[in-house]
Amino acid sequence: MSATLFTGGVVWTGRHDQADTDAVLVVDGVVVTLGDDARTQGAQAETVDLAGGFLMPSFGDGHAHPLYGGLEAVGPAVRPCTSVDEIVLAVKQYAEEHPDEEWIVGASYDGSLAPGGLFDARWLDAAVPDRPVVLRAWDYHTVWCNSVALERAGITADTPDPVLGEIPRRDDGSVLGTLREWGATDLVMAVMPPRDEQVRIAALDTAADYYLARGVTWVQDAWVEPADVATYVEAARRGALRMRFNLALYADPRHFDSQVTHFAEQRRAVADAANPLLTANTVKFFADGVVENETGALLQPYCSGLHSHGMRNWEGDSLAEAARQVDDLGLQIHIHAIGDAAVRQALDAIEHVVRVNGPRDRRPVIAHCQLIDDADLARFAALGVIPNMQPLWAQLDALMTVLTVPRLGVERADKQYPIRTLDTSGAPLGFGSDWPVSSGAPFDGIAVATSRRTSDGEPDGGWTPHEILPIERALSAYTAGAANQAFADNDWGVLTPGASADLIWLDRDPRATAPLDLPTVAIRATYLRGAPAYRAENGADS
Structure with a gap:
């Protein structure tokens, strides 16, 4: 039997009906008791001194990739680049350092760095003229x-232009080099050689390092x-998983009739791996695209009119x-819906x-709900639909001001990400990050x-401050919202x-920390089933 007593700090249980406490006793990976009872029963247990810090339930990420x-770390480092020239240079340097790689594959460049998000193949040709280069944008x-x-x-x-895709062109009709949505991007993905399986398993380890x-x-x-x-499944069989994952099997409208016949088989393969860290209980649908490509499906047309109401997949x-067929299999429905027309279709x-x-x-889950x-706001609570929101996106950053607001117009843009409205309506709110599209922290x-x-504090008082949570x-x-989504409450x-x-x-209580300072809250350790899965160097996360 393994017993650990956590004490010497503030303990937030995450339960709205329970006050803070100051001690937790864990036996064989399970919480046994709290407070004075924990100290009494854990008198002989190994003690973790929280050193005045803050203990809370670990986070769950309800929507990510x-x-x-993990695979982003394998290719050219284009994510930090702040200009097209920097991206091209990063690709050139990577190609020179990896002369034996047949294809140069990377992600995720900032789509706002070129007008309209349109990038020219000739810019990459200047860096690598003799091998294929394929870069995913931040939005994937x-x-x-x-x-x-x-x-x-x-x-x-x-x-x-293929079904569910767009191939932008230059004025003379030649192909520009930017491909939008699955129908177009799949044309390239279909001819790319697959990644080595060992590289892919190592990518899951990289992802675990990041998340833990x-x-x-x-x-x-x-x-x-x-x-x-x-x-x-192979990582699970090797014992290479270090955190919990639930898989959402992709439902493609072009091939759904054949796909659905394999969903139960894929779920069985995961179950047969017999690893408690891995489940496959969900199916993922894309109802639309993204506003930045004008492929998010809207009830009223885009300001530019280029794509009218966007794209319904x-x-x-x-x-x-x-969705009914997926529900027949006992699988959870998880729908990407960005625009208001897509959200309505999903509901x-x-x-x-x-x-x-x-x-x-x-x-059921509707992700993004931009x-x-x-x-439609009250329908989430009425139907028990989980709005899985990406709170990081609810800010007036460059992506919003350069690409999103001009496409929606100010009045409509100010209705985006109604997080508090949904929460107060009784909808079972959950959060996710969409990493690596955006930060997974x-x-x-x-x-x-x-x-x-x-992060610069703009605007003063907050954008659409009535939605502050x-x-x-x-x-x-x-925490609890993610667990609810995972059927793990x-x-x-x-x-x-x-x-x-x-x-x-944590090194301090986030509830007593100014919002803009929350990213500096240090994580001293992360525990999975009572065992340390991550420890910061020198007792603090730098």
Whole structure:
């Protein structure tokens, strides 16, 4: 038997009906008791002195892409680049340092660095003229290629825009080099050689390093294809997983009829790996694209009119029917919906499932919810739909001011990310990061949720300040809210007797920290089932 007593600091249980305490006793990875009882029963236990710090449930990330995030470290370092020239230089240097790599593959460049988010193949040709270069944008809905990559994919001036995709062109009709949405990006992805499996498994380890250092012990991988399932299963069999993952199997409207017949088989493969850290309980749908590409589906047209109302990936009632089939399998529905038209379609699909299949504990998720029509706000609570929000996005940063607001207009833009409105409506709010699209550090997102300001403090008083969320509600959305989404509310997400001891030890109380200072809260240690999964050097995370 292994027993640990955590004491000497403030303990936040994460339960709204329980006050703070100052001690937790953990036995064999499970919370046994709290407060005075913990000290009495844990008199002989190993003691962790919190040194005046703060202990709380660990975070969960309800929407992310950890495999992609881990793989970013393998290619050219384009994410930190602040100009097109910097990106091109990073690609050139990487290519020179890796002369034997047949394809140069990287992510995630900043789509706001070129007018309209449109990047020219010739810019990459100047760096690497003789090998294919493929870079994903930060949004993962867009790819920038050099000319060799376009040639390998057979994309020419005569190639029509594919279903669910766009191939932007120059004034003379030639292909520019930017590909938008799956129908177009898949043309290149289909001819790229697969990554070595060992590299992919190592990427999951890289992702675990990233997350555990930020206090996250569970992640919803929100886009998993069959090869990705195989990677996770192999990692699980090798005992190479160091945190909890739930997989969302990707539902493609172009191939759904064949895909759905394999979902149960893929779920079984995960179950057969018999690793408690890995589940596959969810199916991921994309209802639309993103506002920055003008592919997010809107009820009213974009200001530019270039793409009118955006793009719906599922026509007619096909999303509702596909969701019903997924629900028939007992799998959780998880729908990417950015625009208000996509959110309405997603809610309609879930309402259809409830009406046809009857009541059960299904906990459907709509991720992002960037824009919601007023008439649809109350439907989340009524249908029990979890709005999984990315709070970091609710700020007037360059992405918002350069790409988003001009496409939506100020009045409509000011209705984005109604986090507090949804929370007070009774919707079961959960948070996620969409890492590596944006930072996977929960405190980066919580800082924005509780201020609606940029890291520079702009604007004073916050953007749409009526949507500012109280700090404890923000913490809960990243802990108990994530556990609720994972059907794990009796297992982790709060500190209560019988729960898994998934914990984070902070250097100070985030509730007493100014919102803009929350990203500086240091994580001293992260515990999974009572065992340290991450420890900061010298007792503090730098």
